[in-house]
Amino acid sequence: MTTREFGSYEEFWPYYVAMHSRAATRWVHLAGTLTGLAVTAYGLARGRKRYLAALPLFGYGTAWPAHFLIEGNNPATFGHPAWSLRGDAAMIRMMLAGRDAELAAIAEKWLADNP
Template sequence: MTQPICDSYEEFWPYYVAMHSRAATRWVHLTGTLTGLALSAYGLARGRKRYAAALPLIGYGTAWPAHFLIEGNNPASFGHPVWSLRGDVRMIRTMLAGRDHELAATAAKWLAENG
């Protein structure tokens, strides 16, 4: 599936969620991002600046394979890196708020209309 042309982040958001239609993909993203964030914070608190690399390495290192292996698609970050990062934060925040079902509904709706 090719990425749609989006003129705004709000247009991009439903597509981004649809590229994470399976709960397993969303949970891999959450786990990788939070693990990378925790290691980065730990390292920086200890004065080890190289630990800052943990966030992108672990975050993307777990998320991208999930797209290929679980979703069977390409990461949205390949076409829209800044909007994808913003989407990842929003998706994780939504999940941590206990509203993963909203993401599943958004993905299903976008895929039904565009898939």
């Protein structure tokens, strides 16, 4: 697997979105992350610290297979873990704000410019 190099998060962002070019991949990420957050919040509210593991288990446990099975690529987190976490949060915020079409356009442009 070849890891792309980026000089900044701003340069990385369109690539991150392009690695989520299919709507199904983005929605699986959203579902996994929000489920993980909900289970983690429930656990913390109940004083069960072991539920903290829910966030990475649900988040990565749904996202990574989506890359292999839906997108046909490797997760960007393998090469850029911190920026990928930031990108995931930004992508989910945009989706929750109803801006999924904007994400699709960012992905389409990056893929057209980087065959």
